[in-house]
Amino acid sequence: MKETLIGTAILMGYYGLTLAALPIALRAWTPVPHELVRKGQHVAYALSVFLLLGLFQTWYLAVAAASLLVVVAYPVLALWERHASYRRLLTDRTRGGGELRRQMLLVQATFALLITVFWGGMGPAWRPLVATAAMVWGFGDAAAAVVGRSLGRHPVANRAVHDPKSVEGSVAMAVAAAGAAFATLLWYGGHAWWVSLVAALVVAPIAATVETFSRGGLDTLTVPLSAAAALFPWLLLTAAVGW
Numbered sequence: 001m002k003e004t005l006i007g008t009a010i011l012m013g014y015y016g017l018t019l020a021a022l023p024i025a026l027r028a029w030t031p032v033p034h035e036l037v038r039k040g041q042h043v044a045y046a047l048s049v050f051l052l053l054g055l056f057q058t059w060y061l062a063v064a065a066a067s068l069l070v071v072v073a074y075p076v077l078a079l080w081e082r083h084a085s086y087r088r089l090l091t092d093r094t095r096g097g098g099e100l101r102r103q104m105l106l107v108q109a110t111f112a113l114l115i116t117v118f119w120g121g122m123g124p125a126w127r128p129l130v131a132t133a134a135m136v137w138g139f140g141d142a143a144a145a146v147v148g149r150s151l152g153r154h155p156v157a158n159r160a161v162h163d164p165k166s167v168e169g170s171v172a173m174a175v176a177a178a179g180a181a182f183a184t185l186l187w188y189g190g191h192a193w194w195v196s197l198v199a200a201l202v203v204a205p206i207a208a209t210v211e212t213f214s215r216g217g218l219d220t221l222t223v224p225l226s227a228a229a230a231l232f233p234w235l236l237l238t239a240a241v242g243w
Contacts, residue, residue: 007055008065014051015069018044024089038091039142045107046138052111053127059120066108077101106220114228128189129235133228135180136207141219143176144169144211156212163215170208178204195238199231206230
């Protein structure tokens, strides 16, 4: 119980620092573009998966800790949205507020689902897949947004693509997703470099395609889940044959 409480306190402290205090300071005291701050929060969200996987001895305690953030922070954000300081200090693109609450809910629900299915269902050895799926989303989505907004010159022409997307952003998404998958599987998962490389090459185009066709911020859910689904057969094969 003591370890669980300490782990939860560390997790909440991390969220308070990286998702509240640091973004507020950057927006208030630096000229960092708001979109860059916003995507930095996405990366911080993604990195928090390592705390969930490392601080708790069982999968259900990790899920409980992820859920606790929503229980505590969701009503706080809902109340804060009523005050002018919310718009002044935080980056929320929706007119009436609610984007940050929705993103938090989607991220934690995605983490909880991945942890339940793979750590809870498959065992602790599958925690690297959860981390890899989160990294693919966090770094890939950030790269797509930053590159797409700054360098995007060729819009994706497809009726199914409703949000503004560019070819340059999709390419950046694929490259960042591949790099994140390779690094996570190699160093955190302990897989051979060529196993990690094949996994990265498989997941990158899938994640980029899913991100392109996801709308309304749902890539927070669709990209990690599709990345996990793409990685699972390959990692299952390598585990079965002992690679």
